[in-house]
Amino acid sequence: MGKKNIDWSSLGFGYMQTDKRYVSNYKDGAWDEGCLTEDATVAISECAGVLQYAQTCFEGLKAYTTEDGRTVCFRPDLNAQRMFDSAQRLEMPTFPVDRFVDAVVQTVKANIDYVPPYGSGASLYLRPYMFGSSAVIGVKPADEYQFRVFCTPVGPYFKGGAKPIVVKVSDFDRAAPHGTGHIKAGLNYAMSLHAIQTAHREGFAENIYLDPGTRTKIEETGGANIIFVDEDGNLVVPKSDSILPSITRRSLVDVAQTYLGLKVTEREVLLSEVENFKEMGLCGTAAVISPVGKINDHGKEICFSNGMEKMGPVMQKLYDTLTGIQMGRLEAPEGWIKVIE
Numbered sequence: 009m010g011k012k013n014i015d016w017s018s019l020g021f022g023y024m025q026t027d028k029r030y031v032s033n034y035k036d037g038a039w040d041e042g043c044l045t046e047d048a049t050v051a052i053s054e055c056a057g058v059l060q061y062a063q064t065c066f067e068g069l070k071a072y073t074t075e076d077g078r079t080v081c082f083r084p085d086l087n088a089q090r091m092f093d094s095a096q097r098l099e100m101p102t103f104p105v106d107r108f109v110d111a112v113v114q115t116v117k118a119n120i121d122y123v124p125p126y127g128s129g130a131s132l133y134l135r136p137y138m139f140g141s142s143a144v145i146g147v148k149p150a151d152e153y154q155f156r157v158f159c160t161p162v163g164p165y166f167k168g169g170a171k172p173i174v175v176k177v178s179d180f181d182r183a184a185p186h187g188t189g190h191i192k193a194g195l196n197y198a199m200s201l202h203a204i205q206t207a208h209r210e211g212f213a214e215n216i217y218l219d220p221g222t223r224t225k226i227e228e229t230g231g232a233n234i235i236f237v238d239e240d241g242n243l244v245v246p247k248s249d250s251i252l253p254s255i256t257r258r259s260l261v262d263v264a265q266t267y268l269g270l271k272v273t274e275r276e277v278l279l280s281e282v283e284n285f286k287e288m289g290l291c292g293t294a295a296v297i298s299p300v301g302k303i304n305d306h307g308k309e310i311c312f313s314n315g316m317e318k319m320g321p322v323m324q325k326l327y328d329t330l331t332g333i334q335m336g337r338l339e340a341p342e343g344w345i346k347v348i349e
């Protein structure tokens with residue numbers, strides 16, 4: 009079998025059912041050995057913990073075809089560790105890191121014909137997730153769980169690909185102080201749906217959330233961390249305990265320092281100082297680096313020097329270096345690339 013007959017370069021960020029997915033069940037205090045299945049449906053109790061009390065967490069990572077034709081994943085061990093941390097915070101059983109990576113590898117291999125070809129601009133998005141599957145009616149953790157990994161070929165997260173977007177400062181909060189903002193819990197996204205639909209209805213691509221305690225500091229967007237470039241061309245990265253520890257952001261910090269020789273400052277960033285920055289980008293697995301052209305803060309516009317047509321020069325260098333590493337054009341730091349063999 010060869011690659012599927014898909015118009016790869018016109019894919020958006022959507023779900024397409026692929027051939028196989030990985031499933032493992034947790035019962036009587038242990039995970040079973042897990043297997044691949046063709047069944048894309050899930051059958052659970054009407055009273056399952058996930059349905060009643062949103063006991064679920066997920067991950068997102070991508071597989072790529074490299075320039076020399078290999079299939080690779082980017083840092084799946086970090087997704088495995090983050091899901092481990094999410095599960096602990098949600099009182100769910102942890103799924104072992106090495107088994108997570110193996111499940112990802114099995115899922116990619118079983119759907120290899122859906123991995124978009126090199127140069128198509130698309131990639132295979134993997135969605136590992138876990139949920140409470142047994143019945144709970146009093147508020148408590150479920151006794152049984154399911155871990156699954158499916159995959160779907162995707163294109164750019166934002167329409168227009170690398171074209172700058174306009175974002176708004178949201179009046180809603182994404183994460184409570186001492187809450188769950190730092191883990192990838194489904195509940196964080198459920199409560200962001202009204203905010204994102206509101207932003208879309210007003211013509212904005214995404215929301216910038218402020219820190220819920222003081223509403224003066226930049227946190228992140230609904231699906232990506234934020235990075236800035238200052239007047240000297242160096243990177244400024246908002247720091248907060250209530251944002252998701254993005255693997256893309258952590259990788260970009262290394263890339264900026266070691267590949268590009270930039271100074272990186274990770275610190276609290278006030279909304280009031282953002283007008284001093286030259287470039288802004290949203291970074292994440294789905295977003296890669298999406299440049300921001302303008303922020304709308306309750307009618308006041310904060311414009312970045314790249315304008316609305318193209319990425320600024322520093323974001324472009326970061327983008328080229330990160331995607332160069334992911335697609336095998338540049339040598340990767342030790343352990344960043346998992347080759348699917």
Ligand code: PLP
Binds near residue numbers: 228230232233252294
């Ligand atoms: N922040 C949020 C809220 C996200 O949903 C994501 C996506 O996973 C990110 C940041 C980016 O994280 P990563 O780079 O690990 O994909």
Ligand code: COI
Binds near residue numbers: 067068230231232294
């Ligand atoms: C990702 O980048 O993997 C995400 O999970 C962001 C969004 C699709 C929720």
